[in-house]
C-alpha cells in the first residue's frame with residue numbers, strides 16, 4: 650500500500666499596501682477616538698490600497714511571485730490557484746483567472762471562493778483535497794481582500810475595523826507526516842442577516858437607488874457577530890484539538906483570524922494557550938478578511954520549525970467558520 654499523500658505548505662508570500670490609515674486619521678473622518686478603537690478592537694492602523702486602478706488581484710500578484718521566488722519555481726509550474734475573497738476585482742471573471750494571467754501561470758486553472766473571513770481556510774481545505782487526490786503537484790492558495798472598496802467610511806461601526814492585504818501559500822504533496830492534517834469547517838446561512846452586502850448581487854442588482862441607499866457597502870451588526878464569533882471560533886478550535894487528542898502543550902502556534910483582539914483572546918483562553926503562542930498582527934493591519942491568516946504565516950515564517958503543530962482558526966460573514974490543524978513542513982534557511 651502506498652503512503653498517504655499529505656498537502657504540505659512549502660512557501661508563503663504576502664503583500665500589504667504602503668498607505669496607512671491610522672486611528673488618528675479615522676478620528677477626522679467619523680465620530681470615534683483612538684482609545685475606543687484600541688480598547689474595543691486592538692487596532693492602531695490598517696493598510697489601504699489607494700493607487701487608482703488597482704484591485705485585489707494586484708495585491709495577490711506580489712504575494713504569489715514572492716512564494717514562487719522563495720521556492721525557486723516559475724509561475725508556469727503552478728497547477729491550480731484558488732483565491733478566497735469577497736472583494737474580487739469583478740463579479741466575473743474570477744480574480745484567480747486575472748492573477749494567473751498577470752503572473753504567467755499559463756498551465757494553471759483556478760477559481761474564487763467566497764467565504765468571507767473564513768475564505769483562506771475554506772480555500773486551504775480545497776487545495777489540500779486537490780493535492781491529496783494525487784492529481785496536482787503545485788496548488789497556490791490565496792486569501793486576499795481590498796476591504797476599502799466595500800467599506801462605508803461614514804459608518805464608524807465598520808470602517809474602523811477593516812484593512813487591505815493579501816497572503817498566499819504553496820501546497821505540494823509529501824508522504825512525510827507534515828502538512829494539513831485535519832479540519833473542521835462549517836457554514837450557517839441563518840447568520841447572513843448580521844453581516845452582508847445588500848446590493849450588487851442577483852437579488853438586488855445595482856441601481857441608482859441602491860447606490861443612493863449606500864447598499865454596496867459591507868453591512869455589519871457588530872455586537873451580534875461578535876457574540877457568534879467568540880463562541881464559534883473558540884468552540885471549533887477546541888473541537889479540533891479534542892478530535893485529534895491535541896493538548897495545549899502540543900500546540901506551537903494559534904493563527905487566528907484577526908477581527909477583534911477580544912475574540913482572539915477568548916479563543917486562545919479556551920484552548921489553554923498563552924499569548925506567546927498566538928500570532929497577532931491586528932494592531933498594524935486591522936481585519937483584512939481572507940488575508941489575515943496567510944499574512945500571519947508570512948510574518949511569522951522565520952519563527953516556524955518543521956513539525957510545529959499549528960492551529961488556524963476563523964469566523965466570518967455567512968456565517969462561516971472553522972479550524973485547520975497544520976504540521977509545519979520546513980525550517981526557514
Ligand code: UT7
Nearest residue numbers: 681682685689766805806809871872874875878908909965
Ligand atoms: O471579521 C468578520 C467578522 N466580524 C467580526 O468578528 C467583528 C465582530 N464585532 C466586533 O468586533 C465589535 O462588535 C465591534 C468592534 C464592531 C464593535 O464593538 P462593540 O464593543 O461590540 O461595540 P457596540 O457595537 O456594542 O457599541 C458600543 C458603543 C455604542 O454606543 P452606545 O449605544 O453604548 O452609546 C456605539 O454607538 O460604542 C459606540 N460605537 C463607537 N464609539 C466610538 C460604535 N462604534 C464606535 C466607534 N467609536 N468607532
